Amino acid sequence: MTGGQGVTLRVEACGKTFPDGTRALEPITLDVARGETLVFLGPSGCGKTTMLRIIAGLERPDVGGRILFNEVDVTGIPIERRNVGMVFQSYALFPNMNVAENIGYGLKIRGIGKAEREARVAELVALTGIEGLVHRRVDQLSGGQRQRVALARAVAARPSVLLLDEPLTALDAALRERLRVELDRLLRTLGITTIYVTHDQTEAMMLGDRIVVMRKGAIAQIGTARDIYFSPASRFVAEFIGATNIVEAECHDGMLALPGGRLPIQNGASGAVVVMIRPESIDIISTEGAVLSGRVGDVSFIGDRQRLTVSGAAHKPLLVDAPNSLGIKAGDIVGLSVKPEAIRLLAGD
Amino acid sequence: MPFNTFIRLCLLPLAMVVVAFFLLPMVRLVIVGGSGDLGVGAYAAILFEPRFRATLINTVMLAVATTASSLLIATVAGLFLQRHRFPGRALLVAMLTFPLAFPGVVVGFMIILLAGRQGLIGSITLPLFGEKWVFAYSIQGLFLGYLYFSIPRVILTIMAAVEKLDLSLEEAARALGAGPWAVHRDVILPALRPAFVASGAIAFATAMGAFGTAFTLATNINVLPMLIYTEFTLSANIAMAAALSVGLGLVAWAALALARSFSGGTVAAAG
Numbered sequence: 332m333t334g335g336q337g338v339t340l341r342v343e344a345c346g347k348t349f350p351d352g353t354r355a356l357e358p359i360t361l362d363v364a365r366g367e368t369l370v371f372l373g374p375s376g377c378g379k380t381t382m383l384r385i386i387a388g389l390e391r392p393d394v395g396g397r398i399l400f401n402e403v404d405v406t407g408i409p410i411e412r413r414n415v416g417m418v419f420q421s422y423a424l425f426p427n428m429n430v431a432e433n434i435g436y437g438l439k440i441r442g443i444g445k446a447e448r449e450a451r452v453a454e455l456v457a458l459t460g461i462e463g464l465v466h467r468r469v470d471q472l473s474g475g476q477r478q479r480v481a482l483a484r485a486v487a488a489r490p491s492v493l494l495l496d497e498p499l500t501a502l503d504a505a506l507r508e509r510l511r512v513e514l515d516r517l518l519r520t521l522g523i524t525t526i527y528v529t530h531d532q533t534e535a536m537m538l539g540d541r542i543v544v545m546r547k548g549a550i551a552q553i554g555t556a557r558d559i560y561f562s563p564a565s566r567f568v569a570e571f572i573g574a575t576n577i578v579e580a581e582c583h584d585g586m587l588a589l590p591g592g593r594l595p596i597q598n599g600a601s602g603a604v605v606v607m608i609r610p611e612s613i614d615i616i617s618t619e620g621a622v623l624s625g626r627v628g629d630v631s632f633i634g635d636r637q638r639l640t641v642s643g644a645a646h647k648p649l650l651v652d653a654p655n656s657l658g659i660k661a662g663d664i665v666g667l668s669v670k671p672e673a674i675r676l677l678a679g680d
Numbered sequence: 681m682p683f684n685t686f687i688r689l690c691l692l693p694l695a696m697v698v699v700a701f702f703l704l705p706m707v708r709l710v711i712v713g714g715s716g717d718l719g720v721g722a723y724a725a726i727l728f729e730p731r732f733r734a735t736l737i738n739t740v741m742l743a744v745a746t747t748a749s750s751l752l753i754a755t756v757a758g759l760f761l762q763r764h765r766f767p768g769r770a771l772l773v774a775m776l777t778f779p780l781a782f783p784g785v786v787v788g789f790m791i792i793l794l795a796g797r798q799g800l801i802g803s804i805t806l807p808l809f810g811e812k813w814v815f816a817y818s819i820q821g822l823f824l825g826y827l828y829f830s831i832p833r834v835i836l837t838i839m840a841a842v843e844k845l846d847l848s849l850e851e852a853a854r855a856l857g858a859g860p861w862a863v864h865r866d867v868i869l870p871a872l873r874p875a876f877v878a879s880g881a882i883a884f885a886t887a888m889g890a891f892g893t894a895f896t897l898a899t900n901i902n903v904l905p906m907l908i909y910t911e912f913t914l915s916a917n918i919a920m921a922a923a924l925s926v927g928l929g930l931v932a933w934a935a936l937a938l939a940r941s942f943s944g945g946t947v948a949a950a951g
Contacts, residue, residue, distance in 0.1 A: 387855065389851055389854075409854070410851070410854045410855050411854045411855070411856075411857050411858055411859055412857070414857075415855055416855065417851070417852065417855035419848045419851070419852060421846070421848050423846065423848040423849050423851070423852035424852075425849060425852070425853070425866065425867065425870075426870075426871075427866075427870035427871070428866075436853070436856050436858075436866070437856035437857055440856055440857040440858050440862055441857055484852075484856070485855070485856075488856065488857065494855075
């Protein structure tokens with residue numbers, strides 16, 4: 332099989348229909364560059380895990396679908412000969428082996444000698460920062476340590492493609508945050524072509540070179556974190572990624588007509604439109620001279636800023652992020668300003 | 681009534697059952713075992729009297745062979761049955777557990793019908809090889825009978841354990857390059873070990889002490905339960921029969937205790 336640290340990966344018209352007739356995946360085609368980290372992001376049941384399992388070789392795509400590593404068709408090759416590294420949500424560490432045996436298992440199966448195996452295990456133990464744990468049984472490890480062992484085991488045999496299925500979901504929030512940073516550093520150090528599946532948008536944006544947002548077995552949008560955050564292709568993507576305001580309104584003469592005033596927008600749409608405005612793109616200004624105003628409902632302090640709900644401006648209350656320095660309390664009437672370029676017109680649902 | 685008194689009263693039935701049906705008979709058995717011509721030496725005779733020792737070894741070997749064969753057959757069958765869905769599967773599983781419904785006498789009778797003088801195997805081998813294969817009345821026949829009623833007990837335990845196997849462990853092993861043999865050797869069999877120990881101990885203890893089948897097949901098969909029976913009824917050597925009973929009990933109990941220490945107390949004695 333193809334060795335080495337990075338292959339190009341091509342998914343060609345891969346759909347998946349389960350024997351009971353459920354369509355888990357519409358035929359999907361996409362390319363992943365050498366060393367790229369591609370994140371499949373979506374709610375549960377969107378088909379992202381099925382996609383990962385097809386790339387891994389644990390599921391066969393429907394007839395006509397192909398998986399290519401470095402232009403070589405591997406569709407018919409079972410997972411054990413595909414040379415992939417995989418990290419499972421449950422980590423799936425072998426309970427009958429200690430940490431070193433777990434990490435070295437793939438090398439042992441490949442018939443690599445003891446000395447070379449031990450050297451490689453030591454290298455990975457150092458890389459993942461689990462020195463001192465090598466002789467532990469896996470049930471003596473904490474969640475974060477298990478995650479590191481699972482990752483070390485997956486990359487030990489230098490796989491062509493690294494596949495991670497919600498690797499941080501089983502951890503608590505603080506640990507998840509720390510490991511996210513660590514994982515990002517590791518993936519960049521290793522330079523392996525990586526497929527990462529998650530339902531967590533923060534993870535996706537931080538780790539992915541590109542993100543594939545999935546919905547109901549199809550691609551909703553594919554692009555960089557910035558593309559997806561600032562220019563969502565649909566209302567679904569806009570609502571799924573980050574906090575956002577979806578505003579339905581009439582548009583006339585380049586102005587959005589809202590109950591609390593009018594907002595200038597950039598493009599020349601007219602009639603009924605749906606637009607997206609991120610909470611951080613709305614500025615609180617004095618009511619004097621403001622084209623749009625509303626009444627502050629809730630004020631929630633979220634550390635680095637405060638998040639307000641402002642009612643009366645649009646049909647539904649707007650989420651607005653304001654600096655902590657701003658003294659605002661519930662019931663205040665405030666003016667709102669939004670730069671025309673921060674108002675994105677959305678298509679479809 | 682104070683709460684503590686109430687709890688102590690609840691203990692009373694248990695204490696009565698333990699004393700009446702366990703402690704008293706056991707103590708009596710141990711005392712009787714040491715009250716014969718040989719005195720306490722009767723216990724030593726189990727190991728040093730050639731006839732008794734040969735029977736003990738025979739019985740243990742039979743139980744070991746039954747256990748090993750049951751585990752082998754039941755593991756392969758149990759893995760297949762739990763992992764594959766096919767028409768008639770439920771019926772097959774029900775049939776496999778059928779022997780649990782039979783007493784040892786019926787199992788012995790079935791072995792005679794299969795491998796006895798008028799048995800099925802004999803009637804097939806006679807025209808084929810020119811001789812009648814008859815092994816129902818020997819230790820081989822007994823082995824077949826024990827296998828027959830050990831397999832259901834073992835297969836049910838193994839199937840339950842296979843159902844609980846973590847599929848992602850197998851997928852992880854495959855992702856690391858393990859083929860079907862390696863997956864079984866490194867993942868599945870180690871995960872099934874507690875089930876092997878638990879069901880193996882029961883198969884062993886049952887094969888050690890089963891009597892009905894041996895009695896049906898022949899009275900001169902050299903196994904401990906038959907020896908106890910003949911010492912007791914034919915030779916009227918009650919003390920030796922008691923000593924042998926204690927010995928048999930100890931071996932079977934040791935197997936179950938060993939299994940319990942391995943699998944954390946889930947072994948239930950049966951048979």
